[in-house]
Amino acid sequence: MPPAAFELRRALDGLVYRFDLATDDKGRPGYRRADRDLWIRRHPRLGWIAGSPEADEVFGRPWDVPPEDQGEAPPEGIWVSRKGHKSYVYALVWL
Numbered sequence: 001m002p003p004a005a006f007e008l009r010r011a012l013d014g015l016v017y018r019f020d021l022a023t024d025d026k027g028r029p030g031y032r033r034a035d036r037d038l039w040i041r042r043h044p045r046l047g048w049i050a051g052s053p054e055a056d057e058v059f060g061r062p063w064d065v066p067p068e069d070q071g072e073a074p075p076e077g078i079w080v081s082r083k084g085h086k087s088y089v090y091a092l093v094w095l
Helices: none
Strands: 007-009 016-023 030-032 039-043 046-053 058-062 075-084 086-094
Touching: none
Parallel strands: none
Antiparallel strands: 007 016, 007 086, 016 030, 030 039, 039 046, 046 058, 058 075, 075 086
16 A cells, blocks of 8 residues: 655755645546645656646656656655756655
8 A cells, every 4th residue: 555645855845745646627646735736656668757747848857766666655755846947856655
């Protein structure tokens, strides 16, 4: 059974985002950010990503774990995100 929640902890300034296991209105499982409608889901080709499940638009992803080595839940460890021209490094930590 996948873990119920995790945090993404930003290395730059310690900012923390919490994600909880959920199902969206289309019945798709994933992890929803606690403070807004942002999801981390398993993409069929890209593995676990923060981004659009309908397209290949990616806002964040694991840094060291290729999609074929990812399990039933987003992998712990280093994640990177992109927002416009900025990138951030996070640690994904299971709660």
